[in-house]
Amino acid sequence: MLNFGGSRGQTIAKAVAGLRAEVITANVRDRLTNFLQIEDSRELYHANPRRIAAHLQLPERETLNILLVCLQAGLVVLNWEVQCPVCGGIDFNPKSLIDLRTYHTCPACHLVHATDADNQVRVTFSLDDRLRKLGSEADDPQFRQTIDAKYGAVSGHRMLTLNAFRDLFPRERVPPNESLLVRRVAILFTDLAGSTALYSRRGDARAYNLVRQHFNLLFSIVDEHNGLVVKTIGDAVMGAFTVPMDALRAAIAMHRQIAHLNQELKLAPEDCLILKVGIDVGPCISVTLNDRPDYFGLTVNTAARIQATSQGNDIAVTEALADELTASSLAKDWTWQRRTHMLKGIDDPVLVHYIQPVLTAAL
Numbered sequence: 001m002l003n004f005g006g007s008r009g010q011t012i013a014k015a016v017a018g019l020r021a022e023v024i025t026a027n028v029r030d031r032l033t034n035f036l037q038i039e040d041s042r043e044l045y046h047a048n049p050r051r052i053a054a055h056l057q058l059p060e061r062e063t064l065n066i067l068l069v070c071l072q073a074g075l076v077v078l079n080w081e082v083q084c085p086v087c088g089g090i091d092f093n094p095k096s097l098i099d100l101r102t103y104h105t106c107p108a109c110h111l112v113h114a115t116d117a118d119n120q121v122r123v124t125f126s127l128d129d130r131l132r133k134l135g136s137e138a139d140d141p142q143f144r145q146t147i148d149a150k151y152g153a154v155s156g157h158r159m160l161t162l163n164a165f166r167d168l169f170p171r172e173r174v175p176p177n178e179s180l181l182v183r184r185v186a187i188l189f190t191d192l193a194g195s196t197a198l199y200s201r202r203g204d205a206r207a208y209n210l211v212r213q214h215f216n217l218l219f220s221i222v223d224e225h226n227g228l229v230v231k232t233i234g235d236a237v238m239g240a241f242t243v244p245m246d247a248l249r250a251a252i253a254m255h256r257q258i259a260h261l262n263q264e265l266k267l268a269p270e271d272c273l274i275l276k277v278g279i280d281v282g283p284c285i286s287v288t289l290n291d292r293p294d295y296f297g298l299t300v301n302t303a304a305r306i307q308a309t310s311q312g313n314d315i316a317v318t319e320a321l322a323d324e325l326t327a328s329s330l331a332k333d334w335t336w337q338r339r340t341h342m343l344k345g346i347d348d349p350v351l352v353h354y355i356q357p358v359l360t361a362a363l
């Protein structure tokens with residue numbers, strides 16, 4: 001471990017030691033302490049989270065979750081940067097989500113452009129200067145460019161799809177009447193087939209107990225697959241994923257685990273939970289509504305509508321995801337049907353692919 005002559009090293013070690021034990025193991029704690037004491041201060045100023053993940057030898061999602069705990073404890077600050085799509089200049093002024101607007105003006109070339117949360121808004125972390133004062137050499141644009149070229153930036157949209165961000169920073173929001181453009185997101189809707197009959201057969205309390213267990217399963221599956229639980233509507237769950245294949249993998253895990261739950265609870269066939277899932281991929285706008293992140297647009301409507309056409313125990317997907325799936329060759333043993341539907345509120349007919357995955361297949 002590098003030694004910063006007593007007080008600085010001790011301040012950092014003490015601050016890391018104070019982090020909540022349940023989110024960070026002793027091993028990671030040591031690596032994090034070493035990283036925050038690193039000699040090269042450029043690594044700690046507007047640092048790319050993927051570079052930090054490499055230092056901590058952890059996956060990106062786990063690293064982001066740890067950085068959010070550090071943010072909450074005041075060890076680091078989170079920067080929302082906006083890169084101009086024309087001149088490439090980076091606006092470092094936004095200090096939080098509330099500083100972002102539907103349209104952004106580049107401070108360098110004065111271009112006004114829609115704020116694109118996927119391609120232009122990026123998040124970085126800096127060490128809080130109360131822990132360690134970084135010298136002027138920490139601010140090295142050339143160094144950051146080299147790191148970004150190697151690892152790729154972490155988008156603002158990725159941060160918005162982290163459940164931990166929503167849970168730990170509920171006040172962080174896109175301002176009212178403003179929205180961010182999302183170029184590509186996978187929106188997943190689930191619902192339970194025949195839940196009205198389930199409530200009438202089992203009674204409200206017993207049926208809801210079952211529905212609650214299904215919610216808990218689905219919430220953790222969405223989180224494990226890098227997705228955000230946007231909201232629940234009745235027995236339905238809406239999730240958002242920045243990587244479309246993550247949404248599909250989550251849907252498969254949902255079917256698998258609901259089947260396990262049915263078995264575990266030894267439910268009679270007529271009481272078994274049957275999940276309907278629909279996924280669409282495309283652009284959306286991201287807003288904060290009723291203090292929570294939400295998405296609006298045709299992709300959201302399509303995902304909700306195609307979920308409603310599912311028979312249960314299948315995954316209804318649009319052409320956008322089906323193309324990606326075919327290309328990945330994951331689906332070669334799966335049952336696959338296609339039907340075209342006219343969907344309410346959508347002008348053109350929509351080709352829907354219904355896939356029934358082999359639940360034992362390793363993905």
Ligand SMILES: [Zn+2]
Nearest residue numbers: 084087106109
């Ligand atoms: Zn510019």
